[in-house]
Amino acid sequence: MPVGNLLIYLTFIFTIVGIITSFLRLKTKEDRFLMYSRIVTVLLFTTISFILVFLYILFFTADVNFDYVWRYTSVTHPFHYKFAGVIAGLAGSLLFWIWAIITPWFYEEIRIIKRSVNNDTRDWIRIFVFIVMAILIFILILYDLFKPTAANLLNLYPNGQGLNPLLQTELMVIHPFIVFLSYGILVLPFAASIANLITGDKNWISYSLKWSRVGWLLLTLGIGLGALWAYIVLGWGGYWGWDPVETSSLLPWIILTGFLHAQLMFKRKNDYKILTPVLGVFSFILIIFATFVTRAGGLWVSVHTFGEANVQIDPLQRFINLLGENQTVLIYMLFIISILLITSFLIIYRYSKIKKSSIEQYFTISELISDDILMLFSVFLFIITTIITFLILIMSVNGIDPRNFDLKVGVFILILVLVLIFCMLWRYTGRKLITIIGICTLIASVIGFIFFKDSSIIAASIPILVVALIGSVYKIIRSFNRRKIRRSINLVSAHLIHFSIILIVLGYVGSNFLVEEHDVSLNIIGDGEDINKYTFYATDFGQVEGINFVEIDVDQINYFYQTEYVDIKISEGNNVIGTERLIVIMSTSLINGENKLLRNEIKVLGTLSEDIYLTYKQAHKDNEGNIDRVDVNVKIIPLMKLLWFGIWFMAIGMILRIASENKLSDKTKELDEKKIKSEKYYKDMVEKELEK
Structure with missing residues (x-):
């Protein structure tokens, strides 16, 4: 067994030990079990960090003898694409997600300053962090991350298959890392929410709110970068197409926004004692669901999923087939169902502990328009938005x-x-x-x-x-x-x-x-075409062998490549506002002669009020066989900068x-410390006077 896989098995054992010691700490209140649990946290952080660093080393050295490395990098890839390749696949992204869970928890465990969360709540948080990690590590074991590459694959691509050309952009070096980092961080608010439903401790919010904000920030940036990538790479002139993976990634963001608002009211007035932690739980459920959608490539029709859906088969039948064929998808589904069942039981349990008066006291006529009611209405609007978005996702099973x-x-x-x-x-x-x-x-x-x-x-x-x-x-x-x-x-x-x-x-x-969309046919070095206040000219055209003008590293052994380019000049009145080079790269298989579009490099010329979005379509020959004009799609997209x-x-x-x-x-902590010191000084002074 490869050393990497052996270490993954070891981390799974650590999580089981951590769950057991945390339960023993909860039951016996003995500090030695707390110490054991913290040692497990340190061991998990160290081991998972080592595995992740080891995987990075394999990618940086392009050791294609490992199947995962072979699939997502190449010997000729530049450094930053090797870096991105680590989480380009299922197993690598899952490993990074696990690391993103243990890192903030490790930070919390080693903090010297005591938190206001009581011991039982903290123990329950630790238990559920370990449980989530154990499930994800078990799935990682099924992926067999460090298995060797098959000989026939090495013969086909001896330097490695390489990263998908569409992912070879600077944005994709950053975007998935930010998203999975947010997914990992948001496990802590989930664990704190479950702990609150069990213990009813009102101070859990001081633990949950901070990490919820950090997770929300990263998820916002991740979704924004993903939209920007779609806008400038995919070439269809938009940033959001209600694609299943896009839609599923929006679900946790919406409910997390509602969770943040509910936490504020809980913190200020101890309101929404059940609703707030339930939103925290559901934000994590939707993260798991988003992962399920991405991994369930045989169910949804999407450009993002890891697999292709057969739209000839009924969606329900596809779902049943997928659960039977894919163990990891089945585990994700069972994970979601288990959390839902546990949460339902805890809601009933917590509801029975709260007096009826504390639930109904906020809904008086005099408070019809108040901070409380408006905040509550906002939270429920986020919930309704989530439901609508979820319905869109279900309706998009065959593409929309x-x-x-x-x-x-x-x-x-x-x-x-x-x-x-x-x-x-x-x-x-x-x-x-x-x-x-x-x-x-x-x-x-x-x-x-x-x-x-x-x-x-x-x-x-x-x-x-x-x-x-x-x-x-x-x-x-x-x-x-x-x-x-x-x-x-x-x-x-x-x-x-x-x-x-x-x-x-x-x-x-x-x-x-x-949006205004125009298809224009431009003569090479000829008269321009007017669209609104702009004039478009084709100033140059060329066809060259190989990949030019853009940094893409692909298989040069089994394919032949050709690059077509056209230079477009845009003027507004007598002023030239920009010149852009549009590129189309075609690939031809040397094995079967199949032609494919490898990349269509669009260009966006942005002004403060609108974007000019240019896409090269095709070239036309004259009677002598020379290229004399080109077709270009022009979109005028207002307010994109906003x-x-x-x-x-x-x-x-x-x-x-x-x-x-x-x-x-x-500042509050400093004031509290001063207050404590002054009170202690006063008590000491009184005791001395009494002694006298």
């Missing part, structure tokens, strides 16, 4: 047309923004005025939707988005106080995130409903939130 959902989802997003307006402004404007503003905004949107049928979604969205944008800017300005910088940053960060949501929705509306700015501002807002919370916590 994104246009079927853009309008429906767009309307629901506008309702979410309308609620956001109430949440932002009601305290400053008063209930009466904000009600009037809301009704007028809604009426204006309905009128626009009815009377402007050709652009109904745009007409309906403009009043809502304008009011929301003004409201969010007003809140940011109102929240800033020069005398209390840290407190101001803490408040501004939340409003900056809300402001970012408005920018994203504006970008979404513009880039989906205001969408990207919104994603990055959202991330910045959460970074500021995390940083300011830590500063405020440190």
